[in-house]
Structures are given as structure tokens and as C-alpha cells.
Amino acid sequence: MLASLVGLIHQPSIAIRLPNDDTTFNPKEYPNLVFVAQGKVQGKIRLIHSAADDGLGIISSRIWVTKESDKDEVYIRTGFENKTLTFTLEGPTKFGSFNCYHETTIYVPKTSSCMGNLRIEASNTSFSGEALDHLTWGTVKADLSNSTIALQSLHADVIDLHTSNSSISGSFDAGHIALNTSNGSISAKLRVREALDGRQSVVTTATSNSSINLHVDATPTNKGIHLDSVTKNGKMVLGTLLGPAVQGSYINATTANAKIEFNLDASQSGQALDVNTKTSNASIVSSIMVPRNHIFRGHAQSSNASITFNMTEDFQGQFDLDTSNSSATVEGSDLQFEVEKKDKKRGTHGQGPSDLTIATSNASTSLRFYPAGESLASGDRKMQH
Secondary structure: OHHHHHHHHOOOOOOEEOOOEEEEEOOOOOOEEEEEEEOOEEEEEEEEEEOOOOOOEEEEEEEEEOOHHHHHHOEEEEEEEOOEEEEEEEOOOOOOOOOEEEEEEEEEEOOOOEOOEEEEEOOOEEEEEEOOOOOEEEEEEEEOOOOOEEEEEEEEEEEEEEOOOOOEEEEEEEOEEEEEOOOOOEEEEEEEOOOOOOOOEEEEEEOOOOOEEEEEEOOOOOOOEEEEEEOOOOOEEEEEEOOOOOOOEEEEEEOOOOOEEEEEEOOOOOOOEEEEEEOOOOOEEEEEEOOOOOOEEEEEEOOOOOEEEEEEOOOOEEEEEEOOOOOEEEEOOOEEEEEEEOOEEEEEEOOOOEEEEEEOOOOOEEEEEEOOOOOOOOOOOOEEO
16 A cells, blocks of 8 residues: 555655544534545545444544655644534645645444535545445535545435546435536436425536436436536436426436437326437437327437437427438328428427427438337338438
8 A cells, every 4th residue: 555655646755654543423413524635635535334333433534644744744623513523634735745645434333324414625535435325414515626436325415526537436316416527437326306405306417528427217206307417528328217297307418529328218207308418520319208298398419420319109299300411310100291301301290299309410310209118129110201
């Protein structure tokens, strides 16, 4: 570990370990935890639902420096106020100081299944967790940089995770979820449930120059979701399942110079839907099961690449396909065309209030209406051009 530490902070010195600094707390008295790292500090934080049987939690920090005099520049400060334990690690700040490295573990005892809020503020510090399946927080917020976030089975009412130049991954269960980074991928399973504030659940994921891969299960909420996923120069893969809801849902998937693969099962939702997919210089492939007799508004846009849309026959309304220098095709029954040109198709599928617009350039567009339950691989298809 020392060898990797030396490589991490780019110093030839042998790492010097400081004495452990452990702080115990009673979760019933201090359900809110704050960890702050300041100065030239880097390292990692682990959150563990511990098997400790004494009912006390522990914040334990092991610290190393690579310069003897820097030992006097490292401080641990703790504060207990307003049901909140604040644990602050202060690293060297003076000119000529080197980074210090820390390994901090936050242990929450098994006897505590519900906690208040957790906030982490640190640069160059990764955040991970273990055995979190049976621990629920009010809010978990992390503001990091240049380090990964990897958490499995994190449960909270609000999850708000930020980093940069690194990835975010894991499984998250919450009422509101925000995952934000840059120059790093986002790969997550999301279970979206009722938010305690009574509002519709909001889910946002954003990065740049990397991919987003999400599986979203929003069946636990009856208010629908507002889902916004944005990247650029990275592929977008988004699968979403909606259950019965009393409010309409909005879903946006946007990237540039990369492909979008979008799948949505809203067949049981009984709600209005507004779905937007947009990229450029890359294709879009979508498969959507829509609620019958409810409004669906869809918009798919690209350029210099194809768009392929598969839609269940429960879609009832208008469609408009437009491209250039290529063909537009529509397949299905109960079709009426207002415009039927090689590169443009406009018309209706059945009678209803829904609307779908598909537009690209220099590549083909295709739309297929298929019976619910039929495989998309079915070869028994009749094309209408």
C-alpha cells in the first residue's frame, strides 16, 4: 500500500503514518454526519453498515504524509452540534508541503437502520460503500472531484452526488436522484420511489465526453417522474419502467456524436408522456410501449445517422418522419397518410391525441407500429413506403 501511496502523490519519500484518529458517536443523538477534507488532501472514504453491537458509530481516519514536517500541518477537528457530527480533516496548506493521504471509514451500527443526513465535501477523494442494503438516509450529498463514486444499494430520500474527471456507478433507491460528473461515465440502477416532499420525483444524470448507462425502475411511485439525462461525445443507454401514475412523466435523453439506445415500458402507467431523444452524427434506436388512450408526445432528432423507432399499436395519433438524401418508412396497420414521399411521411395511426416527430438528415428513418407482446424480431412484416 505504501508503494502505491508514493506513486499516488508523486514523491520518493517513505510515507509517514500518523496515529489513528477515531471518533465515536451515538446515532440516536447525532443522526446527521458531515465529513470535510481541506488543504492538500487525497484519499478515500468508505461507508459501512457495521456489525458493531454496542450501538455506537465510528468515524475512523488513517493518515499518511511524505514529509516529516507536514505532520504538524495535519489536524482533525470534530464538532457536535444540532444533532450533527462534523468531522474535518485539515491537510497541509503551506508552500512546499506535499499532499497527505487518508483512508476514512464511516461505520454506522447495524442497530441503526434509519439515519438523518450525510454530507461529504472533499477533493481527490473517492467514495464507496458496503453492506448498505438495510440502511436508509434522509439525504446523501457528496461534492467531490477527480475521484470515483461507487456505491451499491444506497437508500435515501434524496441522493445528490457530484464529482469530476471520474465515474459514478452503483445502485440507488431514492425519491430524488442527481448524479453529476464530467469526463467520466455514469452507470447505475435506479429505483425511484415516492419523494417525502410530496413533489414528483426528479432524476438528473449529467456528464461529458463519456457514456451514460441507466436502468430506471419508477414503478414504486404513483406520481410519475421527471428524468433528464445529458452527455456529449458519449453513448447513451437508457431503459425505463413506469407503473400506474396520476401525473404525466417527462423523459429526456440527449447526447452528441454518439448513439442513443432508448427503451421505455409505460404500458401500465396510464399517464401522459413526453419523451425527447436527441443526438448528432450518430443513430437513435428506440422501443417504446405506450399507455393506451393516453397522450404520448415523442420527438427524436439526429443528423447524418439513422433513426429507428418501434412503437406499440397502443399509440393513437399523428406521426411525422423527415429526412434528406435517404428514405423514410412506416410499418403497421390502420395507417392514413397525408404526405407520402420517399424522404417524408406524415399521417396518422388510428384515432387519438398522441404525436410523434422523427427527423434526421443524410440517413434513413423508420417507424414500426407492432402489436403489444409481439417480438421485435418478427419477420412477418409488411412495409409501407
